Amino acid sequence: QKEVEQNSGPLSVPEGAIASLNCTYSDRGSQSFFWYRQYSGKSPELIMSIYSNGDKEDGRFTAQLNKASQYVSLLIRDSQPSDSATYLCAVKNRAGSYQLTFGKGTKLSVIP
Amino acid sequence: NAGVTQTPKFRILKIGQSMTLQCTQDMNHNYMYWYRQDPGMGLKLIYYSVGAGITDKGEVPNGYNVSRSTTEDFPLRLELAAPSQTSVYFCASSYGPLNYGYTFGSGTRLTVV
Numbered sequence: 421q422k423e424v425e426q427n428s429g430p431l432s433v434p435e436g437a438i439a440s441l442n443c444t445y446s447d448r449g450s451q452s453f454f455w456y457r458q459y460s461g462k463s464p465e466l467i468m469s470i471y472s473n474g475d476k477e478d479g480r481f482t483a484q485l486n487k488a489s490q491y492v493s494l495l496i497r498d499s500q501p502s503d504s505a506t507y508l509c510a511v512k513n514r515a516g517s518y519q520l521t522f523g524k525g526t527k528l529s530v531i532p
Numbered sequence: 533n534a535g536v537t538q539t540p541k542f543r544i545l546k547i548g549q550s551m552t553l554q555c556t557q558d559m560n561h562n563y564m565y566w567y568r569q570d571p572g573m574g575l576k577l578i579y580y581s582v583g584a585g586i587t588d589k590g591e592v593p594n595g596y597n598v599s600r601s602t603t604e605d606f607p608l609r610l611e612l613a614a615p616s617q618t619s620v621y622f623c624a625s626s627y628g629p630l631n632y633g634y635t636f637g638s639g640t641r642l643t644v645v
Contacts, residue, residue: 428572454633463622463636464575471631508575510633519565519590520634524574 422447424511426523434531439496441526443509446490452512453485453492454520459505468494499530534558538623538637545613545644553608553640555623563626564606565634566590566598568619575622581606582629613644 423446433439441455452471456464470476470483470492482495492511496503506525513521539554557564566578577590581600595617597609606625610617620641624634 452631456633463639464634465636466633469631469633512629519577519580522567522575524572 422450422511422513422521424509424521424523426507426509426526428524429527430529431526432529432531433499435499435501437499439499439503439528439530441494441496441507441509441528443492443494443523444490445492445509445511445521447511447513448487448490450487450490450511450513453483454510454512455481455483455494456508456510456522457503457505458508458525464508496528499528501530501532504528504530536623536625536635536637538621538640540640541638542641543643545610545642547613547615547644549613550609550611551613551642553610553621553623553642555606555608555637556604557606557623557625557635558604559625559627559635560603561625561627561635562603563629564600565624565626566596566606566608567622567624568592569622569639570619578608578621610642615644618642618644 455468458464468483470485476483480497484493508525509523510520536557562583565580567575579598581587623637
């Protein structure tokens with residue numbers, strides 16, 4: 421059973437702070453990693469993808485991947501109230517497998 | 533630029549009724565998926581398709597059926613609705629199998645009473 425684990429939160433951070441969201445996965449063959457943002461009552465929206473060990477930055481967002489530790493994280497710098505949402509970690513397993521396995525999500529609340 | 537379109541947005545079914553959830557994408561994606569999302573349970577894959585005429589079961593296929601006669605359309609059929617099928621259903625599509633994320637539709641909120 422391939423599993424993706426996230427702390428459900430809620431994670432509360434003050435406006436302007438760095439929010440750190442973490443995710444672990446069980447399948448060592450996992451090759452692609454994604455972060456989705458989901459506002460309440462809305463559909464998930466892709467915000468970051470990462471495939472290689474290390475950091476990947478896109479604006480205020482940084483994804484970090486450590487395949488040896490089976491760990492992926494998302495940092496949100498200068499957090500804004502509009503970042504308040506549930507963040508879903510998703511993992512694609514071995515080449516030839518087509519499905520994303522999602523974590524249950526971490527709810528982030530940015531306090532003005 | 534519609535992306536992935538799902539209909540209806542809301543539906544109330546009585547136990548034992550049947551319905552089809554519609555999903556259409558205009559991005560020429562070969563890969564399409566149906567997920568359900570229950571509170572606190574995350575997204576669970578119901579069925580997926582890698583191209584017209586090809587479908588396969590996901591993690592929670594019981595009580596559902598799909599077809600894929602065209603690249604654009606991937607309807608989900610619920611037969612003999614049960615309260616356990618009360619959920620939010622998302623259709624998604626993807627350009628490729630590995631290094632591509634999904635584009636999600638806006639979802640269908642289904643209640644079975």
